[in-house]
Amino acid sequence: MYEILIKQEIAPKIFRFVINAPYAARNAKSGQFVIIIPRKNGERIPLTIFDANDNEITIVFQVAGFSTNILSLFNVGDKLEAVLGPLGMPAEIESFGKVVCVGGGVGAAVLYPEIKALKQKGNTIYSIIGAREKSLVILENEIKEFSDKIFITTDDGSYGEKGLVIEPLKRILDSENIDRVIAIGPVIMMKAIAELTKKYNITTIVSLNPIMVDATGMCGACRVEVGGETKFACVDGPEFDAHLVNFDELIHRNNQFKDLERKVFNGT
Amino acid sequence: MELKRVKIKEQEPFERIKNFREVCLGYTEEEAVLEASRCLECGNCVAGCPVQVDIPGFIHLIKEKKFIEAAHKIKETNSLPGICGRVCPQETQCEMFCPIGKQGEAIAIGKLERFVADYEKEKAKTEIPVIKPNNIKIAIVGSGPAGLTCAAELAKKGYSVTIFESLHLPGGVLRYGIPEFRLPREVVEAEINYIKQMGVKIITNVLIGKSLTLQDLWNDGFKSIFIATGAGLPSFMNIPGENLNGIYSANEFLTRNNLMLSYKFPSESDTPIKVTSPVIVVGGGNVAMDATRVAKRLGAEKVILIYRRTEKEMPARDEEILHAKEEGIEFYFLTLPVEFIGDENGWVEKTKCIKMKLGEADASGRRMPVPIPNSEFIIETRTAIVAIGQKPNPLIPKSFPDLKISEKGTIIVDENMMTSISGVFAGGDIVTGAATVILAMEMGRKAADGIDRWIKSHKE
Numbered sequence: 001m002y003e004i005l006i007k008q009e010i011a012p013k014i015f016r017f018v019i020n021a022p023y024a025a026r027n028a029k030s031g032q033f034v035i036i037i038p039r040k041n042g043e044r045i046p047l048t049i050f051d052a053n054d055n056e057i058t059i060v061f062q063v064a065g066f067s068t069n070i071l072s073l074f075n076v077g078d079k080l081e082a083v084l085g086p087l088g089m090p091a092e093i094e095s096f097g098k099v100v101c102v103g104g105g106v107g108a109a110v111l112y113p114e115i116k117a118l119k120q121k122g123n124t125i126y127s128i129i130g131a132r133e134k135s136l137v138i139l140e141n142e143i144k145e146f147s148d149k150i151f152i153t154t155d156d157g158s159y160g161e162k163g164l165v166i167e168p169l170k171r172i173l174d175s176e177n178i179d180r181v182i183a184i185g186p187v188i189m190m191k192a193i194a195e196l197t198k199k200y201n202i203t204t205i206v207s208l209n210p211i212m213v214d215a216t217g218m219c220g221a222c223r224v225e226v227g228g229e230t231k232f233a234c235v236d237g238p239e240f241d242a243h244l245v246n247f248d249e250l251i252h253r254n255n256q257f258k259d260l261e262r263k264v265f266n267g268t
Numbered sequence: 269m270e271l272k273r274v275k276i277k278e279q280e281p282f283e284r285i286k287n288f289r290e291v292c293l294g295y296t297e298e299e300a301v302l303e304a305s306r307c308l309e310c311g312n313c314v315a316g317c318p319v320q321v322d323i324p325g326f327i328h329l330i331k332e333k334k335f336i337e338a339a340h341k342i343k344e345t346n347s348l349p350g351i352c353g354r355v356c357p358q359e360t361q362c363e364m365f366c367p368i369g370k371q372g373e374a375i376a377i378g379k380l381e382r383f384v385a386d387y388e389k390e391k392a393k394t395e396i397p398v399i400k401p402n403n404i405k406i407a408i409v410g411s412g413p414a415g416l417t418c419a420a421e422l423a424k425k426g427y428s429v430t431i432f433e434s435l436h437l438p439g440g441v442l443r444y445g446i447p448e449f450r451l452p453r454e455v456v457e458a459e460i461n462y463i464k465q466m467g468v469k470i471i472t473n474v475l476i477g478k479s480l481t482l483q484d485l486w487n488d489g490f491k492s493i494f495i496a497t498g499a500g501l502p503s504f505m506n507i508p509g510e511n512l513n514g515i516y517s518a519n520e521f522l523t524r525n526n527l528m529l530s531y532k533f534p535s536e537s538d539t540p541i542k543v544t545s546p547v548i549v550v551g552g553g554n555v556a557m558d559a560t561r562v563a564k565r566l567g568a569e570k571v572i573l574i575y576r577r578t579e580k581e582m583p584a585r586d587e588e589i590l591h592a593k594e595e596g597i598e599f600y601f602l603t604l605p606v607e608f609i610g611d612e613n614g615w616v617e618k619t620k621c622i623k624m625k626l627g628e629a630d631a632s633g634r635r636m637p638v639p640i641p642n643s644e645f646i647i648e649t650r651t652a653i654v655a656i657g658q659k660p661n662p663l664i665p666k667s668f669p670d671l672k673i674s675e676k677g678t679i680i681v682d683e684n685m686m687t688s689i690s691g692v693f694a695g696g697d698i699v700t701g702a703a704t705v706i707l708a709m710e711m712g713r714k715a716a717d718g719i720d721r722w723i724k725s726h727k728e
């Protein structure tokens with residue numbers, strides 16, 4: 001079990017792995033995630049399930065720190081220490097009408113299975129994907145396949161329109177009646193989108209990525225304030241009503257181990 | 269008759285706060301025989317043992333230096349003697365019934381139990397009971413004390429047992445909860461191996477309710493299911509500032525350290541932990557004691573335990589409180605945190621507390637602490653650990669819709685430990701709420717009998 005069957009670097013430092021993980025694959029639904037422990041005594045890394053069938057799951061992840069870097073060094077044929085899943089609540093896939101799906105950076109990979117499922121439910125999908133620069137724009141064709149319109153932004157203007165994802169989102173909201181917005185990406189992006197869509201009073205869903213340990217509701221490392229209440233993102237989420245999330249707290253909490261991580265990451 | 273116990277060697281406090289090795293060093297053969305020789309073999313103690321170990325029987329064998337036989341005697345009813353000898357609260361169970369304890373110190377039953385368990389592990393090839401397989405598949409959810417015990421008992425009866433564990437290593441609370449200086453990993457691993465050698469299969473990284481549904485288990489040919497998922501949901505105080513950085517639940521803190529081996533970060537473990545002095549730990553149970561002592565070992569100079577009642581009401585074992593005191597943990601009794609105050613980057617900086625006094629007795633018979641008006645004060649805090657208890661893990665109740673649950677979130681069972689779903693049994697902390705290892709084991713045994721009876725009466 002847990003053998004890597006396919007490895008692809010789909011963009012610089014962004015990898016797609018297909019892994020043999022029958023227990024995680026069997027009941028996986030879009031929006032759910034797995035915990036991966038790359039090596040013995042390794043860290044438990046939460047990663048969204050990109051796709052699942054039969055005995056295999058696909059994940060797409062970006063090297064963001066110490067442990068994702070270790071994971072990226074694994075090759076086809078290598079076995080991971082552990083894969084646990086599916087975890088968390090599945091995404092709400094209903095017939096909403098017109099849905100804008102915003103993916104920032106590797107968030108586009110988290111978003112893709114939902115875009116697909118929502119399209120298959122008959123929704124009209126407007127997708128916006130944003131990246132720092134052209135080489136980091138991922139899954140454009142895959143997302144296009146299930147989108148009625150697609151918008152691409154890059155910070156430096158090297159591809160699509162120059163600027164942030166929020167610009168095309170604003171234009172859409174100003175010109176059409178939108179029933180739902182789904183935003184997945186860096187916390188600051190999700191926070192900005194939540195603030196924007198609140199003004200338009202449009203239901204907005206975000207997928208949160210707090211620090212987790214067991215990811216089965218046992219430790220509370222992933223606690224987030226949602227609507228004034230503390231929720232555990234691993235079991236109550238990872239998706240929440242964006243207008244109720246305390247993003248500032250999440251930004252702080254995600255910094256908790258940054259200094260320790262930086263120390264070891266730079267050392268490797 | 270000797271009224272005093274044979275003293276057991278321990279690592280010195282100044283030494284042990286620098287390592288995670290076991291505090292108690294155990295008896296030598298001579299010491300064990302000497303301690304056993306104090307025993308009258310009256311057998312009163314057995315009434316205090318939830319799994320009815322033949323205590324006079326095994327102590328008699330120690331007197332005769334038949335240590336391996338003594339270990340086998342215990343294993344007739346208890347498959348985890350090395351664990352129980354270490355973490356059972358003997359002082360409120362078997363040892364409480366020892367008549368010598370009335371005039372002097374009770375026989376050190378727990379210490380003798382661990383002695384023979386360790387002796388067997390070191391000196392002998394573990395003997396596996398002869399099993400006649402019946403090829404009936406039973407699924408057990410959770411590999412903590414209840415699950416392991418139920419598995420062992422069912423295996424002895426011939427069942428083909430599979431334990432599903434959601435974490436990557438088996439043992440449940442024995443692995444993630446209890447620190448190595450109280451319960452070394454080798455002891456847990458050896459006793460789990462013993463159960464595996466009986467033919468029990470343990471599949472890790474499977475979360476029942478998510479990876480597999482109840483229906484999946486029936487479809488996969490399991491004839492009965494035992495749920496032993498424990499009390500893994502951490503309680504928080506729900507006071508302002510509790511989500512500040514540097515504030516852990518005891519479960520997170522201990523899981524990082526014990527399961528993920530954060531104390532070896534970064535050389536041998538990839539999971540970090542951050543402990544900055546002063547550390548406060550809130551709570552009065554064994555988990556709170558463990559958290560204070562782990563914090564100390566991780567290098568925190570000042571560790572303060574905050575408890576809202578007095579030392580007398582603390583649920584922690586006397587031995588744990590004593591060990592904590594020896595290790596320099598400070599105790600603030602009759603104190604209740606009311607708010608955490610943070611800095612501009614979201615890190616905890618201060619704990620605002622209020623002083624308490626004891627009022628009327630509550631439902632548990634303990635006197636209720638009541639706040640003293642205008643007695644608030646501040647404790648400087650860089651790390652806070654909330655250890656005020658764990659609730660039943662809600663994941664299974666949520667994912668098995670027909671399962672009857674109490675108001676407290678525990679699973680309701682009948683006298684055979686069967687739940688409201690026919691063929692599905694439950695035991696351990698998920699039935700009682702947070703309790704002890706040995707009580708979970710007692711229920712694991714009882715459930716094994718219940719499952720056996722149920723299977724036999726439902727044979728087509």
